[in-house]
Amino acid sequence: MPAAAEGSVQTARGVADMSLDRNALTKVLIANRGEIAARIARTCAELGIASVAVFSDADEGALHARLADTAVRLKGNGPAETYLNAEEIVRISRETGVDAVHPGYGFLSESSSFAALVAASGMTFIGPPSAAIEAMGDKTSARAIAEASGVPVVPAITGTDLSAAELREFGRENGWPVVVKAAHGGGGRGIRVVTAPADAGASLDSAKAESLAAFGDGTVYAERYLSGARHIEIQIFADTHGNAIWLGDRDCSVQRRHQKLVEESPADIDPALRSRMGESAVRLALHVGYVGAGTVEFLVEDDAYYFLEMNTRIQVEHPVTEAVHGIDLIREQLLVAGGAPLSVADSLTARGHAIECRINAEDPFREFVPTPAQIQSIEIPWGPGIRFDSGYEAGDAIPPFYDSLLGKLIAWGPTREIALHRLTGALAASRVAGPATTLPAALAIAQHPDFIRGRVSTDWFGQTMASTLTDGSDLAEPGQAAAPATPSSAPRPEERPAFVGGRQYRVPGRGAARRAVPAGARAAGAPGVRTRSPLPATASPAELRSPMQGSVTSVRVKPGDQISSGQVLATLEAMKMEYPVRAPSEGRIEVVAVSVGDVITAGSMLFRLAASS
Secondary structure, three states, X not given: OOOOOEOOOOOOOOOOOOOOXXXXXXXXXEOOOHHHHHHHHHHXXXXXXXXXXXXXXOOOOOHHHHHOOEEEEEOOOOHHHOOOOHHHHHHHHXXXXXXXXXXXXXXXXXXXXXXXXXXXXXXXXXXXXXXXXXXXXXXXXXXXXXXXXXXXXXXXEOOXXXXXXXXXXXXXXXXXXXXXEEOOOOOOOOOEEEOOHHHHHHHHHHHHHHHHHHHOOOOEEEEEOOOOOEEXXXXXXXXXXXXXXXXXXXXXXXXXXXXXXXXXXXXXXXXXXHHXXXXXXXXXXXXXXXXXXXXXXXEEEOOEEEEEEEEOOOOOOHHHHHHHHOOOHHHHHHHHHOOOOOOOOOOOOOOOEEEEEEEEOEEHHHOOEEOOOEOOEEEOOOOOOEEXXXXXXXXXXXXXXXXXXXXXXXXXXXXXXXXXXXXXXXXXXXXXXOOOOOHHHHHHHHHOHHHHHOOOOOOHHHHHHHHHHOOOOOOXXXXXXXXXXXXXXXXXXXXXXXXXXXXXXXXXXXOOOOOEOOOOOOOOOOOOOOOOOOOOOOOOOOEEEOOOOEEEEEEOOOOOOEEOOOOEEEEEEEXXXXXXXXXXXOXXXXXXXXXXXXXXXXXXXXXXXXXXX
């Protein structure tokens, strides 16, 4: 379906005549894109609510715009001029006559000023009141509110201008390591773990700079870092009738650079501890007058738990809660926003187990560099308990301007063992042609003995899995079935599909590779063994070129500087991911070809190097 011109509309289908629930809302604008926008549009259709999508130039014809009843262009591509343009989105909301605005997650979802602007314009913001977002959006004030609500917190030092000397003193009193965090925003941005006093100054400056660039505010604070802790979060929901409940928990401990990779529900924790955490989360929600879906995140160490932050929105990982509790949280958001009471009066008991893997357009063999590209084909197997939430279909392009999430693969089973078995099978059989994806990393996690036993912490991926993805090692355990040699590819040419009795089978052709990895067969080139994909070739050994399209966020050297092998020379950012550019060897900087703020393409020269003198 062709996209509309700026300010014009396009109609996809008629709204269903019959809805599953009576609702005061008749039309909703979705102030987001990608997977969550597509999900909201589908749920609106189910409830008989008309939907309005907004789309940037890069998202013209995108899935979320195709699914909505009406789609309106946001001129431009950058987030600031499109999906973060609150005034323009509210203007479109008024012009299209919507009753409410759903912010999804990310972008404006936790902007108190946007929520207030929507409300002031006579529309319903599908989320908590702006005052609740304001109170919980600043992590330092959120800590104070948690303490006032009787929720345990980690020792911390806060202030508008934290200094390196104060940070070193805090570490001396509370022990190292210490973690520096952005006071505003989330998504793992503006976070630095400081392991020793000597690193305090550089880490503090780096956290402040990233926080300022990401959120427009460089305020940071510091907490005692809990090594080996688990990241457990509680789903809460409140309505406008005074009801507030918690809906189980999620274990989100598998993280890379504070970005979640795998989430599951329920967590393997003591039921009494789960109850205490759930009650604390509800107490906190009631304290700030919360309405709608939200998540209270905790760090758990042994039998103790500590408040981390509150996300005043729907979470990326909400499907695992839906799977084990039999509730549609997006539907519940729409109903509550329309004035209805919660459909459940009390917390529900989890049924079975669910695990979610985020599938991103990133290359795990090259430090997870983003890989925006057109999707030539996408094949996700369907089966009992398998669900795939995506914002893309074959033929769609993943633009470089936004996050890299391609979709979320969720597996449910009556037990964790069965859920994990289903997940592993689905990951191994999935194919995406076009961009490199994190499918092999997800499969490696699912097959790792630590994850199978449920023995992981927030440090686990960096300490255990990162080297597996960068040293050329096989990602399948010897003796187990290995995933295809190129998981982010179309069906292999040595196989051909055949249909027998209405079912599709893959028939091995001549020279088909063996499926299993013999014990000890880890050498590069052995059947079933995956090696790290090479970086793009440079014009000469003396030129260091960009491996990706993106923006230059820092340049750490100048002409004449002596450099060492592995030293970070600059950082690039694309699709909300930060990528460090490292020196390939010792040498000296002859030319610096880029500056902070430059937008570059893959292959652009960054530095010219000379041999060390």
